Amino acid sequence: xxxxxLIVTTHYMxxxxxxxxxxxxxxxAMPDRFAVLTASSDYSTGEEVDxxxxxxxxxxxxxxxxxxxxxxLLAGRAGLVAKLTSRLRAxxxxxxxxxxxxxxxxxxxYGAVCIGALDALGWLVPELxxxxxxxxxxxxxxxxxxxxxxNARADQAxxxxxxxxDGIVAVSSFTATMVSEKYDxxxxxxxxxxxxxxxxxFSERPAENVRQHFGLDLGPLVFSLGRLVERKGIDRLIEAxxxxxxxxxxxxxxxxxxxxxxxxxxxxxxxQDGHSSIKFLGRVGxxxxxxxxxSADLFAMPNRTMPxxxxxxxxxxxxxxxxxxxxxxxxxxxxxxxxVQHNETGVLVxxxxxxxxxxxxxxxxxxxxxxxxxxxxxxxxxxxQGWPVKAGEVLSFFGLAxxxxxxxxxxxxxx
Numbered sequence: 001x002x003x004x005x006l007i008v009t010t011h012y013m014x015x016x017x018x019x020x021x022x023x024x025x026x027x028x029a030m031p032d033r034f035a036v037l038t039a040s041s042d043y044s045t046g047e048e049v050d051x052x053x054x055x056x057x058x059x060x061x062x063x064x065x066x067x068x069x070x071x072x073l074l075a076g077r078a079g080l081v082a083k084l085t086s087r088l089r090a091x092x093x094x095x096x097x098x099x100x101x102x103x104x105x106x107x108x109x110y111g112a113v114c115i116g117a118l119d120a121l122g123w124l125v126p127e128l129x130x131x132x133x134x135x136x137x138x139x140x141x142x143x144x145x146x147x148x149x150x151n152a153r154a155d156q157a158x159x160x161x162x163x164x165x166d167g168i169v170a171v172s173s174f175t176a177t178m179v180s181e182k183y184d185x186x187x188x189x190x191x192x193x194x195x196x197x198x199x200x201x202f203s204e205r206p207a208e209n210v211r212q213h214f215g216l217d218l219g220p221l222v223f224s225l226g227r228l229v230e231r232k233g234i235d236r237l238i239e240a241x242x243x244x245x246x247x248x249x250x251x252x253x254x255x256x257x258x259x260x261x262x263x264x265x266x267x268x269x270x271x272q273d274g275h276s277s278i279k280f281l282g283r284v285g286x287x288x289x290x291x292x293x294x295s296a297d298l299f300a301m302p303n304r305t306m307p308x309x310x311x312x313x314x315x316x317x318x319x320x321x322x323x324x325x326x327x328x329x330x331x332x333x334x335x336x337x338x339x340v341q342h343n344e345t346g347v348l349v350x351x352x353x354x355x356x357x358x359x360x361x362x363x364x365x366x367x368x369x370x371x372x373x374x375x376x377x378x379x380x381x382x383x384x385q386g387w388p389v390k391a392g393e394v395l396s397f398f399g400l401a402x403x404x405x406x407x408x409x410x411x412x413x414x415x
Contacts, residue, residue, distance in 0.1 A: 003111030046072030122161030142313020172335025202323035210291035219250030223296035228259030233302035303331035304351030322378035
């Protein structure tokens with residue numbers, strides 16, 4: 001019987017986040033080859049994750065939860081007593097995490113362990129290498145490599161974990177290069193496996209009039225989706241909108257997502273055009289999201305790298321848009337350069353350059369032949385990026401290929 005990979009991560013679905021969505025997609029694609037060890041609490045709040053029992057009961061792969069994988073974050077400027085208490089709790093939690101991991105490995109069904117949270121769980125790498133005869137890998141998503149660590153000690157811990165692991169999976173060529181150059185990890189120990197897309201969800205779309213549902217006009221529609229933070233570039237897109245609107249008067253910009261900049265972005269939209277052609281949709285999910293991607297003429301998220309190194313690890317939204325036949329305008333930063341094939345499935349621009357953003361969006365909206373050709377190319381590219389293919393690539397890198405290659409034939413719609 002083929003051996004499994006145990007993914008160990010600090011927090012998990014049904015919490016929303018890019019990393020846990022990747023682990024869920026990989027595991028669901030090949031449920032007999034993956035299992036997850038995680039926490040039943042959310043370390044950001046210290047509270048129990050709402051709905052985790054129902055999620056685990058319906059997941060097609062095994063999930064084991066312990067109370068906590070790391071102590072809750074300290075609020076504000078914590079005092080000495082709070083810091084000491086947190087450190088003592090961290091020691092106890094580490095002991096429990098190691099014990100639970102070793103208990104799982106004692107079952108004999110695992111051929112590899114994958115650490116899914118570098119900064120919080122990197123300490124597990126040397127512990128497992130010393131106490132268990134099993135390869136240990138790290139999954140790197142980008143921001144945990146690009147962002148500056150809290151202090152020199154934290155940076156040394158990152159380096160030690162990355163260099164002692166049997167291998168690193170990176171979600172983009174950008175992330176792979178960062179791991180190699182920043183932390184002196186040999187290139188042969190790193191495998192870039194770009195994120196996949198749920199082809200069943202985004203290729204088979206409901207035929208409902210989703211524009212009417214959101215109160216959107218029938219004219220040219222630019223859609224943007226993401227957590228409303230600076231690196232996503234929504235602020236620059238709004239700043240560019242009056243120039244786009246001058247060239248394409250009937251255009252509408254629909255922005256989906258929530259985040260800390262939501263109020264500031266809405267205020268900026270109000271200043272730019274009175275909010276008449278920029279619509280904030282809030283959180284969009286379920287069957288509406290694929291339909292929204294498909295109803296748009298263009299997807300735009302001109303991401304950029306922030307001064308502290310925070311950047312887009314990959315940019316799954318570009319791939320989701322592609323699966324719906326919608327081309328993209330993205331930022332030439334981070335992993336977006338893997339998600340958008342420049343001048344083929346979309347256009348990459350300098351996400352800090354408002355003029356470049358305005359030009360790219362305007363050109364795509366006004367050149368129907370080019371836009372439709374890119375949309376077709378985007379859909380064809382997405383068909384090669386299904387999650388079963390990605391799961392096979394990961395297992396192959398872990399030395400657990402066995403039957404993983406069979407997944408490649410099931411990665412997309414069949415004739």
